[in-house]
Amino acid sequence: MLVWNPIDSFSGNSTDPALTAQRPCPVCGGDNPLSVMEMRDFQFFTDSAVSPKRVELCEVQCDDCAALYLNPAYTPYGFQTLFAEAGCSYGATAGRPREQLDWLSERGLLHPGKCLLDVGCYDGRFLSLLPATVRKVGVDIDKPAIERGRLHYGDQGIELIHGDFDSFKLDRQPDAITMFHVLEHLPDPLATLRNLRKLATSLTALVVEVPILENGFTNDINGFFSVQHMTHFSRRSLANVLARAGWSIEERLEQPDYNGCRVLCRPAPETDSVKGATEDHATLAAYLRHHRDVVEDVQRQLTSLAGAEWILLWGGGLHTELLYQLTDLFRAPGRRFLIVDSDPLKQGKSWRGIAIYAPEILRVEEWGETPLVISSYGGQNAIHDAALQAGFKSESIIRLYRKFRVY
Ligand SMILES: [Zn+2]
Structure with missing residues (x-):
């Protein structure tokens, strides 16, 4: 029932x-x-x-x-x-390891005998892809992930440390340090970067990649201000925090197909003054205008639901909470909802009182005429296909995004 x-x-x-x-x-x-x-x-x-x-x-x-x-x-x-x-939790899902490895290798950071430290290593999966001749060390605050990694990769000579990024210590100075999509998640990125500076030699290369405001003009309502990020960097604020921690940027790469600004840094004297960032004010104003337009676009896709009393949602994650926060989907009085989600962790639970079921419960003979809202950005196409396959008519499926870009 x-x-x-x-x-x-x-x-x-x-x-x-x-x-x-x-x-x-x-x-x-x-x-x-x-x-x-x-x-x-x-x-x-x-x-x-x-x-x-x-x-x-x-x-x-x-x-x-x-x-x-x-x-x-x-x-x-x-x-x-x-x-x-x-x-x-962190960049383990960012998943561009092949390109990252080639990039590090082209810069001589994976030569035999080099020591590479991965900060925010999760269970060590990125380290496990490095050549056997590189000494590999990883650190993470996620204890269960470190323990799983030790079981899984321990015999491959990967040293995994459970520790606080701001204070952990090493018994050897690394030649290279990588932080792919980690810095934006940290409460005190400056303290972490200063600790890494202490662990480094005068030649250590630090590679940091974060999303930046300048490239954050997506058409997803989640947008650049992801609730998972604690600092939302720009080119300038990234350079500022690195300079204060004693790192100077030697090379910069902005990925063309996803929001990743990668910098290669070397130790430099710490500076306490940060450079003004007037350009950030203009970029932020443009971004906020853009995001209002994105929300308006999504709202427009929802207008076809006017008068609908029963609404199915596919997706019970943060995207659904954002629809609640930013649109009027849930404001019409008397509306009733049901959510399906393929994540077993969510099935059998509820969100704001709406029950979450496995997609397999959808019986098209019963629900085929009920509007089905796809509440996901990245999963939009896959969900659309699955809904068609379950027998939903394409006119009852509401897609919220006309354009779609994979990050
Ligand atoms: Zn400030």
């Missing part, structure tokens, strides 16, 4: 002040944040009467150096609680 519920029909969700904490600007250390955008009562994944999963999300811009960051930021307890259902 499938249960169709109205939105917010579960009353047990809660928040906890310990989930987040105020912090100074992660780039310049200043304390003059100006609000850029806010989402109230943002819910992280499924309903829970036990675990607090709601927070006020506030993105700010530093009035001193123009850096963009989440403030308050998640505490370690907050990160663990809010992202428990998110799957693996």
